[in-house]
Amino acid sequence: MTSVCAQLCLRGRSSVCSKAVTSTWTCYAQVRRTTTRVPFTRENHTTAQGRLRWKQQMRYCSDLTAKYLTTEAKEDNDKEKLSTTDVIVHKSPLLPTKDALPPTENQMPFDLDAATQLSALEEISDEEALSIFPPSAIPPASTSLRDYVDSSETLSKLVQLGVNLWKLEQMPNVGSMLLRLDFNTDVAPRLLFLKEIGVEDSHLGYIITRNPFILTEDLNNLRARVNYLKSKMFSSETVASMVSRAPFLLNFSVKRLDNRLGFYQQQLSLSASNTRNIVARLPRLLCGSLEPVKENLKVCEIEFGFKKNEIQHIAIAVPKVLTANKRKLTQIFDYLHNTMKVPHYLITKFPQVLNSKYLRLRERHLFLEYLGKAQYDPTLPNYISLDRLVSLPDETFCTELASATLEDFYMFQKTL
Structure with missing residues (x-):
């Protein structure tokens, strides 16, 4: 046991x-x-x-x-x-x-x-202290600039000026460019420069939204371009208006601006005063490509059959014709000349009709033709001016030109 x-x-x-x-x-x-x-x-x-x-x-x-x-x-x-x-x-x-x-x-x-x-109360070495990094408040990557507005003084100030960040996001590399800019050293001096040349506060947001690259332009170059325009007899108010309506104007060198002014003066045989006139009214002529302008000038001369002095008159009266879409311009001229039987001299006399909407021109002509009042010859009775035909609102057109009611015009439009 x-x-x-x-x-x-x-x-x-x-x-x-x-x-x-x-x-x-x-x-x-x-x-x-x-x-x-x-x-x-x-x-x-x-x-x-x-x-x-x-x-x-x-x-x-x-x-x-x-x-x-x-x-x-x-x-x-x-x-x-x-x-x-x-x-x-x-x-x-x-x-x-x-x-x-x-x-x-x-x-x-x-x-x-x-x-x-x-x-945190424990004593650590210097090497360990250097290896500790606080978390960054700025996201390392994002598809939207709004994630950086709270942490970026530049973006927050631009938003206050009325800049549309969602439009800037669509431009390549613009977002990273803005984040690298310092407001006090990069942005503020250029904003003050725009203020000095006469640009209003309400236009600053529009200019930067369309052309954020002006914030990286050298201030000396910007001053040189403004001084060149003033040397060509553009007034300070005109320069400010041109910059507000064509934000990319000051991004071009003095040499390019001079070449553009010389091109319009030579191609249209304009005087210096008329050249300043059309450029001041449409400043994007100095910024855009010259190829559409050259093509429209050839179309007006060869296809439409206008004389050079008639083209000159049209360009001075309506500078937008120079940059208009070729298809739209051809469509309107064909309807005026071949369907409405309007001669060249009347189109030259009222060149605003070339800048009108094709659908409005067609609807109003067909309505007048239906009423038997489509008469555009100034030598005949019941003459209707082309200028009034395309510029008057619908109600005034019906009462003064068609002698009809607005309801009759709307009913006729439904039959087209």
Whole structure:
């Protein structure tokens, strides 16, 4: 009986020891797996949070190992007592409880936020201090400039001026360009320059929205271009008006501006006064391409059959004809000359008709023709001026030219 009890005691002790060792190595393996997520490297331990997590895990592993060793010794004593009294008591195997399991990264037994705050009291080296960077308030990348308005003084001030950032976003590389600009050193001096030449505050937002690149132009170049225009007898008010209506005007060099003025003066055989007149009324003539202008001049002379002096008169009266869409211009002239039977001299006399809407011209002519009043010859009675035909509003056209009601005109439009 004594030998049987001794064997049972030895077997129980072996089982307890093996389970204790197994549980200890299981705990160690779990700690290793947990710490694998945060490797013990120089880089991770430059942060206070990483050091605190590592110390907590090592302390926990040491405490758990000591706990199992103490339990093992206690079990050995109990087994020795059982062997002397020949009493066998069944004890459950030694298993770690739920609380004894090592915590995961999401179930750490301490508050990381609190640990981070407490770690600020710990003394760190200069190298570790240099490696800590505060989170940036500016997004590293974005598809919209509105994400940077609160953190960028330049963008916030531009918004206050009335600049439409959503339009600037559609221009390549403009967003990054604006973020690199300093308001005090880059933007403010150019805004003050525009104010000096007479541009109103309400036009600043429009100019920058259409031409943000003016903020990167050299101030000396801007002054030189304004001085050149004034040397060509453009008044200060005219220059300010031209810059407000053609924001890209000051982006072109003095040489280019001079070449553009010389082109219009030579091609149209204009005097200096008439050249200033058409450019002041349509300043984008100095900014846009010359190819559409050259093409329209050839169309008016070759296809339409206008004489050079007639083209000159049309250009002085309606400068928009020079930059008009070729298809639209051809469509209106064809309807005037071939359908309405209007001669060249009348079109030259009322060149505004070339700048009108084709649909309005067609509807009103057909309505007058339906009423028997489509008469455009000034030498005949009941003459209707081409200028009034396209410029009057519908109600005035019906009462003064067609002698009909507005409802009759609308009903006729539904039949077209």
